[in-house]
Amino acid sequence: MSARHDPQRRRDRPAERDEERRAFREEAESLVRITAAPTIWSGHFLLCYCAVAIACAKAGAVPGWLTGGLLAASVAALAAIGWVGWRAFRQWNVTDTGDFSNPEGEAEDRHEFLGHAAFLLAIISFIGVVYVTMPLLLVEGCR
Amino acid sequence: MRLTGAATAAAAAALSLAGCAGRQSALSPGGADAAALGTLFWVMLGGAVLLWLAMNGMFFYVTRVNASAMPRRLANGMVIGGGIVLPTILLGALLGWGLSILPDQRQPDDGLTIRVHGEQWWWRVEYWPEGAAAPVVSANEIRLPVGERVGFRLDSDQVIHSFWIPSLGGKMDMFPGRETYVSLEAEAPGVYRGQCAEFCGESHAWMAFEAVAMPPDAFDAWLDAEAGAAAAPEGGAAERGAALFAREGCGACHAIRGTGHVGQVGPDLTHVGGRRSIGAGRLAATPEAFAAWITHTDSLKPGVRMPSYDHLSDADAAALAAYLAGLT
Incomplete structure (x- = not known):
């Protein structure tokens, strides 16, 4: 990782750039990774709202086991987003490089930038899941 | 110039604050639910201001x-x-607090339920006192006893409406084929104004009603009277108006209990003269307004199903108005 802090050397040595490209080649596929946390959030949102809507329409009330199941799903979603966020934080690698914005456009920069973006998306997804869960705890019944 | 600007701003602020008072304002509550929502509004506003000041304070810094x-x-x-x-x-x-008071607006009623059915652009109203086998049918006005929680069962005819008496509580949508429920508890006797709060067609803005919160004894007496048949108003003009009502075929659409008129298309007119407004909040219930309404429905309420009876002579319109205003 220290090579990136000496851009002069990196530009002068095309062989090293090729090596970097190979090292971060998986980036082409890993764009998907930054959508993981928002996908979990939206899945959780749909699960909660659809399940409660169906229960209210068919039974007129939300059974306790459904509330419990959705709360368990919330915990699972938060854990999954937490894991995605932690992975993304490691990928951003800000504690090692001290580089917040990764402006250089090299493969490693792109790699770390995607980690940064995924990390921020994980934070907002985490908050989103918490806010979606709150009505489960605070609003009883279907009215 | 600067002073003029400040004076204008102060005047504008005073004017907009004046708009917060009145009988159709969520900020001048006449009931427990509206008071809770008013507090909610002010706390939310406080939270938003706090957040705004903190964020912009940091930007400024x-x-x-x-x-x-x-x-x-x-x-x-x-x-x-x-x-x-x-x-x-x-x-x-803020979200947690807002959610925690949400169920309060749906509490069960203390016995009286009022069923309101939204039409384009008026309100079919049925009072169902506790244990009643048949409702007291009325229209375009809500009366409710002070100090009791009254349940509203709401639905709609063709399009979505929304039932809202801002001074008494939150709004609730009315759907065709699906019943919704809201309960309101008036605390201060008074006349408030309700308004359809979901765009429902060209005369949506004219779809309103008067909501009268009465002391319980007065409400019970009123409901007893409302349940009864219409007393035929006396006097030459009113009696001629009753004959005109039959001749013009008004009873094909309007019901007046105690007469042969049983139409169900338009509002029940049994005690229409005792209401505070006609045309669903459109005009005050004076004889002059009845005459104006009958002869100019389409300009007073564009799109309304009732045709303008503009072929009536002034004398006939006045007679009909005297009859309707006498139906108290």
Whole structure:
């Protein structure tokens, strides 16, 4: 990782750039990774709202086991987003490089930038899941 | 110039604050539910102002007061603390509090239920006292006893409407084929104004009603009277009006209990003269307004199903108006 802090050397040595490209080649596929946390959030949102809507329409009330199941799903979603966020934080690698914005456009920069973006998306997804869960705890019944 | 600007701003502020008072304002509550919503509004506004001041205060600080480079740790603290932690906690607390008082607006009623059916653009109203086998049918006006929680069972004819008496509580949508429920408890006797709060067609803005909160004894007496048949008004003009009502075929659409008129297309007119408004909040219930309504429905309420009876002579319209205004 220290090579990136000496851009002069990196530009002068095309062989090293090729090596970097190979090292971060998986980036082409890993764009998907930054959508993981928002996908979990939206899945959780749909699960909660659809399940409660169906229960209210068919039974007129939300059974306790459904509330419990959705709360368990919330915990699972938060854990999954937490894991995605932690992975993304490691990928951003800000504690090692001290580089917040990764402006250089090299493969490693792109790699770390995607980690940064995924990390921020994980934070907002985490908050989103918490806010979606709150009505489960605070609003009883279907009215 | 500056002084003039300040004076204009002050006048504008005073005017807009004056708009917060009145009988159709969520900010001048006449009941427990509206009071809760009013408090909710002010606390939400306080939270928003706090957040705005904190965020913009920080922007101001870093761009104007201390624009030099600052330690990374402090900068991170401001971005993470002010941008993520503070809003999340503040919004979470406001959301939690808002959700916790939401069920209060759906509490069961104390016995009286009022069924309101939204039409384009008026309100079919049925009073169902506790244990009643048949409702007391009325229209375009809601009366309710003070100090009792009254349940409203709401639905609609063709399009979505929304039932809202801002001074008494929150709004609730009315759907065709699906019943919704809201309960209201008036605390101060008074006349409030309700308004359809969901766009429902060209005369949506004219779809309103008067909501009268009465002392319980007065309400019971009123409901007894409302349940009865119409007393035929006396007097030459009113009696001629009754004959005109039959001749013009008004009873094909309007019911007047105690007569042969049983139409169900338009509002029940059994005690229409005792209401505070006609045309669903459109005009005050005076004889002149009845005459104007009968002869100019389409200009007073564009799109309304009732045709204008503009072929009536002034004398006939006045006679019909005298009859209707006498149906108290």
